[in-house]
Amino acid sequence: MHRARTCRQNSSRFCRQLFFDRLARILSCGAGFISLGTLAAIFVFLLVLAMPIFLEGQWGMILSMTWRPYQGHYGVLPMLAGSLALSVSAFAVAYPLGLGICLFACGPGPRTLRRGVMAVITFMTAIPTVVYGFVAVFLLVPMLNNAVTDRSGPSWLAACLTLALLVLPTIVLFLYETMRETEKRTRLTSASLGFSPLQALLLVVLPGSATGLRTAAVMGYCRALSDTLIPLMLAGNAPQLPTSLFDSIRTLTAHIALVVATDNSSPAFHSLFACGLFLFGMSLVMQALIRRKGMSAKPLGGICLNLLAALAGNRFCRALVHAWSASACALTLTAIGGLVIFLLSQSLPVFDMQLFFGDTPILAAIMGRAPVWDGIFAACAGTVILVALAVIMAIPAGIGAGVALSQYLHGRLGKMLRFSANILAGVPSIVMGLFGFSLIIFLRHTVAPEANTGLLLSAFCLALLILPYTINATAQSLETLPEELRLLGPSLGMTGLQSLRRILLPAASRGILGGVVLSMGRAAEDTAVILLTGVVAQGGLPRGLLDKFEALPFTIYYLAAQYQSADDLRKGFGAALTLLALTVFLYGGARMLRAGLENKWKN
Amino acid sequence: MNVWKHFSIAMIVGIFLIGGIAHATILENFAGQSGKIDIAGGTAHIPVMTEAAKRIMTANPDIRINIEGGGTGVGVQKAGEGLVDIGNTGRALSEDEIAKYGLVSFAFAVDGVCAVVNPANGVKDLSAAQVQDIFAGKITNWKDVGGTDAAITLYSRDEASGTREVFWGKMLKKGAIADSANIVASNGAMKVAVSQDANAIGYMSIGFVDASVKAPTLEGVEPSQDNAKSGAYKVARKLYMNTKGEPQGLTKLFIDYVTSPECTDIIAKAGYIPLK
Numbered sequence: 032m033h034r035a036r037t038c039r040q041n042s043s044r045f046c047r048q049l050f051f052d053r054l055a056r057i058l059s060c061g062a063g064f065i066s067l068g069t070l071a072a073i074f075v076f077l078l079v080l081a082m083p084i085f086l087e088g089q090w091g092m093i094l095s096m097t098w099r100p101y102q103g104h105y106g107v108l109p110m111l112a113g114s115l116a117l118s119v120s121a122f123a124v125a126y127p128l129g130l131g132i133c134l135f136a137c138g139p140g141p142r143t144l145r146r147g148v149m150a151v152i153t154f155m156t157a158i159p160t161v162v163y164g165f166v167a168v169f170l171l172v173p174m175l176n177n178a179v180t181d182r183s184g185p186s187w188l189a190a191c192l193t194l195a196l197l198v199l200p201t202i203v204l205f206l207y208e209t210m211r212e213t214e215k216r217t218r219l220t221s222a223s224l225g226f227s228p229l230q231a232l233l234l235v236v237l238p239g240s241a242t243g244l245r246t247a248a249v250m251g252y253c254r255a256l257s258d259t260l261i262p263l264m265l266a267g268n269a270p271q272l273p274t275s276l277f278d279s280i281r282t283l284t285a286h287i288a289l290v291v292a293t294d295n296s297s298p299a300f301h302s303l304f305a306c307g308l309f310l311f312g313m314s315l316v317m318q319a320l321i322r323r324k325g326m327s328a329k330p331l332g333g334i335c336l337n338l339l340a341a342l343a344g345n346r347f348c349r350a351l352v353h354a355w356s357a358s359a360c361a362l363t364l365t366a367i368g369g370l371v372i373f374l375l376s377q378s379l380p381v382f383d384m385q386l387f388f389g390d391t392p393i394l395a396a397i398m399g400r401a402p403v404w405d406g407i408f409a410a411c412a413g414t415v416i417l418v419a420l421a422v423i424m425a426i427p428a429g430i431g432a433g434v435a436l437s438q439y440l441h442g443r444l445g446k447m448l449r450f451s452a453n454i455l456a457g458v459p460s461i462v463m464g465l466f467g468f469s470l471i472i473f474l475r476h477t478v479a480p481e482a483n484t485g486l487l488l489s490a491f492c493l494a495l496l497i498l499p500y501t502i503n504a505t506a507q508s509l510e511t512l513p514e515e516l517r518l519l520g521p522s523l524g525m526t527g528l529q530s531l532r533r534i535l536l537p538a539a540s541r542g543i544l545g546g547v548v549l550s551m552g553r554a555a556e557d558t559a560v561i562l563l564t565g566v567v568a569q570g571g572l573p574r575g576l577l578d579k580f581e582a583l584p585f586t587i588y589y590l591a592a593q594y595q596s597a598d599d600l601r602k603g604f605g606a607a608l609t610l611l612a613l614t615v616f617l618y619g620g621a622r623m624l625r626a627g628l629e630n631k632w633k634n
Numbered sequence: 635m636n637v638w639k640h641f642s643i644a645m646i647v648g649i650f651l652i653g654g655i656a657h658a659t660i661l662e663n664f665a666g667q668s669g670k671i672d673i674a675g676g677t678a679h680i681p682v683m684t685e686a687a688k689r690i691m692t693a694n695p696d697i698r699i700n701i702e703g704g705g706t707g708v709g710v711q712k713a714g715e716g717l718v719d720i721g722n723t724g725r726a727l728s729e730d731e732i733a734k735y736g737l738v739s740f741a742f743a744v745d746g747v748c749a750v751v752n753p754a755n756g757v758k759d760l761s762a763a764q765v766q767d768i769f770a771g772k773i774t775n776w777k778d779v780g781g782t783d784a785a786i787t788l789y790s791r792d793e794a795s796g797t798r799e800v801f802w803g804k805m806l807k808k809g810a811i812a813d814s815a816n817i818v819a820s821n822g823a824m825k826v827a828v829s830q831d832a833n834a835i836g837y838m839s840i841g842f843v844d845a846s847v848k849a850p851t852l853e854g855v856e857p858s859q860d861n862a863k864s865g866a867y868k869v870a871r872k873l874y875m876n877t878k879g880e881p882q883g884l885t886k887l888f889i890d891y892v893t894s895p896e897c898t899d900i901i902a903k904a905g906y907i908p909l910k
Contacts, residue, residue: 097813100793101802109813176831184787184816184831267816279816289792289817292708295715299793402691475715483717569684570700571691579672579700593822595681 052526060439062431066502067451069495073462076469077311081304093302098270100299107302109270111309113280116273117187117266118256121194125251128195129202131359136203137210137236138356139228148360149207151367155200157618158370159556161584162607164264165591166370167193169377172265182277190266191276194255196366202251209243210236229352233343241331249321253314257459259284259559264591283310284461288562291468307465314457322450374611378604386605387411402571405598407606409571413486413580414555414613416573420490421554425498426547432498433505433543434531449506456499464563467492471564484565487576492560497550504546508539508628541631545624552617556610558584583610660894661693668696669884675702675709675722676796677820678745678839679873681904683722686892689900697884703820706796713737713876719885721876724796724839736879741872742893743906746840746862747801748869750824750847752832757781759851765805768835771812776833788815789827789836796871797821801837804869841905859907873906 084093095106132152136145167189176183213236221231237244259282262268267279268289281289283306293300331339342348388396389405396403403409436449467488474482516538520530536543566585573580583606590603673683680703687699704712706723713721714735727739749765751757757780760768767773768786777783790811791798802808818824821842828834829846840859843849849857852867861867881889891897898908 099813101799173830181785182787183785183833184789184827268818269814269816271813279814281817289819290794292704292711293794294707294711400695402695404688404692567700567702569687571698574670574698578670578698579702592818593820593826595822595825 048526048529052528055528055531056435056439059431059435062428063435063440063448065428065432066455066498067448069498070451070455070458073311073458073466074308076466076473077304077308077462080469080472081301081308083301084298084305089298089301092298093305096272100293100297105298105302107283107286107306109272110281110283110286110306112272113262113266113270114256114282114284114310117190117194117262117280117282118252120187120191120276121198121255122248122252124191124195125198125202125255126248127355128359128363129199129206129247129251131356132199132203132363133206133210134229134232134352135356135360136207137214137232148364151364152200152203152207153622154615155196155367156204157552157611157615159584159610159614160197160258160260161264161556161558161587162374162611163193163197163370164260165587165603165607166374167261167265168591170369170373179277182275185265185267185279186277187266187273187280188276190262190280193265194258194261196363197258197261198251198254199363201254202247205247205250206240206243209240209246213239213243229349230343233339233352237339238331238336241329244331246321249317253317253457256313256317257284257310257457257461259288259459259461259562260588263288264588284459284559287461287465288559291465291563295472304465304469307462310459310462314459314462315454318450318454318457322453374604374608377601378608381601381605382608386602399572399574405602407583407586407602407609410581410583410586410606411609412572413566413570414583414610417486417490417493417561417580417582418551418554420486420576421493421497422547422551424490424494425501425550428494429498429501429547429550430505430543432502433509434536436502437506437509438527438531452499452502455495456503458496460496460557460559461563463492463496464560466495467560467564483577484563484579485577486565486573486580489561489564489566489580492564493554493557496557496560497554500550500553501543501546504549505539505543508542508546509535511542512538539628541624541628545621545628548617548624549621552614552621555617556584556614558588561585562588583613660891660896661689663887663890664690664694664697664884667694667884667887670698670700671720671884671888672700672718673702673720673722674704674712674718675720675876676706676724676873677703677822678724678797678841678906679722679875680820680822681841682743682873682892682897682901682906685900685904686888686897690888690891699888705792705794705820706799707794709796709876710735710737713878716878719877719881720888723874723876725799725871726874727876737876738878738880739874739876740889740893741874741909742897743873743901743908744859744863744870745873745906746857746859746867746870747797747805747837748840748843748849748852748857748867749801749805749835749837750828750843750849751835752828753846753848754832755781755848757850759854761853762805765852766807766809769806769812769815770810771814784833786835787831787833788812789824789831789834790815790817791824791837792817792819797837797839800871801869805837839905843905859905863907872909 084090092105093107096108097104097106098109132148136149171193172185172189175189217235217239221235226234262282263285268281268285269279270281273280287303287306290299290303342352384393387406387408389403391401391403395401396408436445440448471482471484471488512535516534520534561582565579566582567579568589570579570581587603587606587610590599594600594603680701683701687701691697691699706725709721709723710731712718714737727737731737749760757776760779764779769788773779774786775783776786818827821838824836824838825842825847828836840857840862855861855867857867862870875889877885893910895910898910901908
């Protein structure tokens, strides 16, 4: 009798375990479809809101060269041209620079120097876009104005240089990773052929890193095309075809940010969604380009090889390459050094409690009993709450989807979901903001007429933006676990869920956590999304999820454009340093966690 | 004599009492209230709104007042759609806007709009025709209007701006604004942009003019709020708050407060002429 009960108990326990296993499987597979669903939703929303243009035959009006809504001209071609001009020019500056830096980092220079350069490049990934923009407004633009006498003000050139600096780390890190692998693989071959280090780099490593060269190019270009803040702050935003580098231009992204708050039924409003669709389509095509089968693995073309051979064969050219890679590093280091020194020199003197709390008693401010008028406390608190909310929403879905991709979904479906996560990662944040904005319009016209932009919507859109980071980090960490660990669970008779919970996830936790922290940094610095979904310049602490909120990146952007006193300006610098410190802290944490995981499994 | 003395004392006491009551009534109406007011729209209004909000929220921490800019167009649209409680506009609403959204307007100040240049610029006076030609892109060098030999950098506002609409209608007579003009998003941003660029010309609310920018006289008339009020300076408008339907509750209290004599110091400090 006693034995029978135990048996039944055991069997019911087993059933329960099986049930949980199934449930986890279904849930995580469901989460795997979130990225695909989001992509579809973005596409549908943008399409529906752009539809009136198609239906009313205003296509021709949109595809014209004049944007003067007050006279009935809604042409977006100048913005299209502006986007292309700015992204191509920034890319043309950044890519050769990045190549030079990679050659230096893999080259024969002193080890400490090379490491130092790479450390600076890694540090650059942590600098928020808005901080680049802020420093450029007060450092680069006046410099350009002094250097050039016949033009002044914001310009294509200022935006181009800043944007180049912004995309540089993306290019360098992608390329460097591949080049280092190739270099390790081919070291012996090169040595046995009697190549000098530079010749080896040019003749063996670069041709062998075709994948890295292409991926770095596409990723860098995508980053340049999808950025909103740099053109918004630095390019002048005139809706015209640029004829010189000193002209003012407007990109599609800045255009969306500038015009979005307009009459909901006007053609200007609908044309924005056409712009959004275009940006979305561009990022889709770009991602498809690098992930296409065979494309990324294809070796370099003949022209490139001949060029490299010519460079390596001629002593003068080799000297030139050396000089280029050294000066690329020097240029970048000078720019970043200048940026950091300028920021520190302006912000450290004002970096005190007064900056955060103004004249409000600190305790009262933190408890929310007294509003802070002259400090950035509300913005800091807003950013922290926003990031926390976004991460809380993104983590379960992201980890679930990552587990599904690495454990359950294989074959075509898995590939497709992976692809969709990568595309979601490439969606420009202004498009995500536009999606959030249209979501509110949709809700207001259907189920919730009271729906409004606010903290919850911003956090939701940010969560979608950082979801791919969590998915990829989880999937990658699980896949790089040693085979023994993977077999351990099943060999002990564990269900899939048990093995996952007790063995695999704990073992991969550092990598996953690293991905989460990295995505927190991303969420903390993003401005374009919150710009469209509920951030305000003056609002105090949010009292609820539906309240409007302040946030650090927006405060910095706002103060850069319209500080009204020297105090305001100092506050802007202080806020910029605070945000930089926050993101550097988060990115540093992410790197340490990742590095810890790597060491653990390597040794 | 004695009667006069008593009478004057009574008068003085009476004045103080009335003053005291008047002072107490409007800001004290907020006592015990809680809730929030969302405000968006005209950027010229922001200094007034912020200061009023500051006074109200400091006395009553349970009230939250959010202030956004965006420009007049945003004020009309957001108030009309019910996204905010008060939509500010730097111009009177059009018939269409009133009919479409059922908005009710409350003016509280007079404000002029003037062309501004960098303080380093030597140009002291511009004619209306010169300003029109500069913004149309026909005059492109400062030397053509009596300045140094330097290319003019134009700054304009986005389409949502009421300041732009007033300047375009009353100053440029609805003439063209060159596409090459840089676009900034608010009066505050215009001041920053023009103060940082030695060759700049832009336009903004007279209330925002301070030492960091210079407003050249227009055909000899100094662009000042007094001249705007007297009519000597023609490019002027009123600043409005608008609500969808008659304002209720907190929103009504806020509008009463801003349009009351109690707020005249705030409005005057922001550089506008109060209507009360």
